[in-house]
Amino acid sequence: MNAPKISRRTLERLSLYRRLLSDRFAEENPFIYSHSLATLVNVTPSQVRRDIMVTGCAGNPSKGYRVSDLVMAISRLVDSDGPEPVILIGVGKLGSALIDYVRTRRPHLRIVAAFDAKPMKVDRDVLGVHCHEMSELEAIISENGVHSAILTVPAQAAQDVANLLVKARILGILNFAPVPLHVPTHVFVESIDLTSSLDKVTFFARQEVERTDLPASEDPEN
Amino acid sequence: MNAPKISRRTLERLSLYRRLLSDRFAEENPFIYSHSLATLVNVTPSQVRRDIMVTGCAGNPSKGYRVSDLVMAISRLVDSDGPEPVILIGVGKLGSALIDYVRTRRPHLRIVAAFDAKPMKVDRDVLGVHCHEMSELEAIISENGVHSAILTVPAQAAQDVANLLVKARILGILNFAPVPLHVPTHVFVESIDLTSSLDKVTFFARQEVERTDLPASEDPEN
DNA sequence: GGGTGTGAAGCCGTTCACAGCA
DNA sequence: TGCTGTGAACGGCTTCACACCC
Numbered sequence: 453m454n455a456p457k458i459s460r461r462t463l464e465r466l467s468l469y470r471r472l473l474s475d476r477f478a479e480e481n482p483f484i485y486s487h488s489l490a491t492l493v494n495v496t497p498s499q500v501r502r503d504i505m506v507t508g509c510a511g512n513p514s515k516g517y518r519v520s521d522l523v524m525a526i527s528r529l530v531d532s533d534g535p536e537p538v539i540l541i542g543v544g545k546l547g548s549a550l551i552d553y554v555r556t557r558r559p560h561l562r563i564v565a566a567f568d569a570k571p572m573k574v575d576r577d578v579l580g581v582h583c584h585e586m587s588e589l590e591a592i593i594s595e596n597g598v599h600s601a602i603l604t605v606p607a608q609a610a611q612d613v614a615n616l617l618v619k620a621r622i623l624g625i626l627n628f629a630p631v632p633l634h635v636p637t638h639v640f641v642e643s644i645d646l647t648s649s650l651d652k653v654t655f656f657a658r659q660e661v662e663r664t665d666l667p668a669s670e671d672p673e674n
Numbered sequence: 675m676n677a678p679k680i681s682r683r684t685l686e687r688l689s690l691y692r693r694l695l696s697d698r699f700a701e702e703n704p705f706i707y708s709h710s711l712a713t714l715v716n717v718t719p720s721q722v723r724r725d726i727m728v729t730g731c732a733g734n735p736s737k738g739y740r741v742s743d744l745v746m747a748i749s750r751l752v753d754s755d756g757p758e759p760v761i762l763i764g765v766g767k768l769g770s771a772l773i774d775y776v777r778t779r780r781p782h783l784r785i786v787a788a789f790d791a792k793p794m795k796v797d798r799d800v801l802g803v804h805c806h807e808m809s810e811l812e813a814i815i816s817e818n819g820v821h822s823a824i825l826t827v828p829a830q831a832a833q834d835v836a837n838l839l840v841k842a843r844i845l846g847i848l849n850f851a852p853v854p855l856h857v858p859t860h861v862f863v864e865s866i867d868l869t870s871s872l873d874k875v876t877f878f879a880r881q882e883v884e885r886t887d888l889p890a891s892e893d894p895e896n
Numbered sequence: 897g898g899g900t901g902t903g904a905a906g907c908c909g910t911t912c913a914c915a916g917c918a
Numbered sequence: 919t920g921c922t923g924t925g926a927a928c929g930g931c932t933t934c935a936c937a938c939c940c
Contacts, residue, residue, distance in 0.1 A: 498911055651752050653822050
């Protein structure tokens with residue numbers, strides 16, 4: 453019906469707004485200004501107002517936005533109506549940690565099944581989620597109406613599994629394998645590359661070391 | 675000396691290029707064209723050439739880039755001279771998984787110490803890394819010349835720990851807590867927000883469901 | 897001929913600036 | 919008065935286009 457064309461970045465921030473606002477639900481003041489929210493999330497007030505625009509939530513020039521309205525508007529936009537079924541492939545240490553994370557922090561999402569290529573892992577329950585063998589992938593996906601998958605398999609297996617997921621009509625993949633996935637354009641991929649992230653942090657930290665060490669060995673507080 | 679002003683995005687991709695190129699080290703052909711590398715990582719050839727520019731690595735118009743030169747040039751740029759000491763705060767499931775991940779996949783990085791507020795966790799070894807109590811944070815950071823930290827503590831503790839890290843002269847933080855960190859501008863923060871990422875994947879997957887379901891119930895391959 | 901290196905153009909997300917309003 | 923909503927300007931990253939070179 454409406455195609456508001458929401459960008460990745462905007463959705464990312466909306467998700468964050470909602471989370472922070474939910475925490476301060478039922479605080480002293482049921483309203484919040486764009487600049488207050490902006491301070492909370494480290495962005496500009498304009499950015500906040502732009503983002504809120506796409507939710508259709510209207511603010512009040514004298515009071516700001518009603519927190520409960522914001523949370524509802526964002527939820528209506530980003531959440532599905534019922535609980536969202538998700539699967540996870542690759543039950544290693546990271547995969548197990550994520551199962552735990554999703555269950556405790558994102559109750560709206562439900563990991564309906566896990567999968568692993570290792571026979572050792574199959575047919576066990578991992579933190580309340582049953583682990584199946586890969587051959588059951590397609591059946592379980594279609595039975596449960598699953599559209600999204602979390603991929604925590606080793607790098608060398610990632611593309612093969614991604615191919616299986618695409619064939620099974622998965623439309624969104626959260627990829628933790630440190631390789632780019634080649635999928636049709638209609639499939640959304642969000643990659644979390646821990647290696648790149650670590651490289652970024654150590655690089656920019658080191659750059660800062662050099663910047664402060666070399667020019668003038670200042671010790672601000674010593 | 676030189677301030678090539680490397681952007682986050684560029685560094686992210688360079689890290690990825692290096693990883694993929696390392697894998698195909700000593701393959702049939704010791705050279706690679708920008709368009710081949712571009713295909714591997716799902717970006718445009720121009721993008722690849724731009725990124726490579728900042729490394730100073732020169733390509734050969736008829737052969738492309740020498741893979742070994744590329745890997746070395748990128749390493750010289752993004753890695754420190756010796757192994758990079760890093761600390762991790764918050765030894766929960768995710769923290770433990772990351773200790774394992776870093777040790778096996780990023781040997782250049784060394785997690786020299788872990789920390790946790792829970793006395794239960796303190797003074798134990800987690801996958802070869804000793805877990806200290808928070809009070810030792812500052813001493814261990816300065817003793818080991820640590821500049822980067824991985825933060826895997828619960829949301830409500832994140833800002834407090836970040837403050838401690840800043841006081842202890844940490845310059846780069848990889849933040850897994852689902853809250854924005856408020857730190858001075860000289861501190862680099864890379865946040866990995868699993869909740870936002872999950873929201874993104876399910877949202878865009880669902881958007882795709884609607885796009886393909888409603889307009890014309892086509893079943894491409896059935 | 898075909899690929900690299902790079903100025904110039906293009907694009908998209910962010911920020912500015914201000915009209916409108918409580 | 920001061921905040922919201924939004925067209926317009928801005929800026930940084932990406933892509934184009936082409937000179938140069940093997």
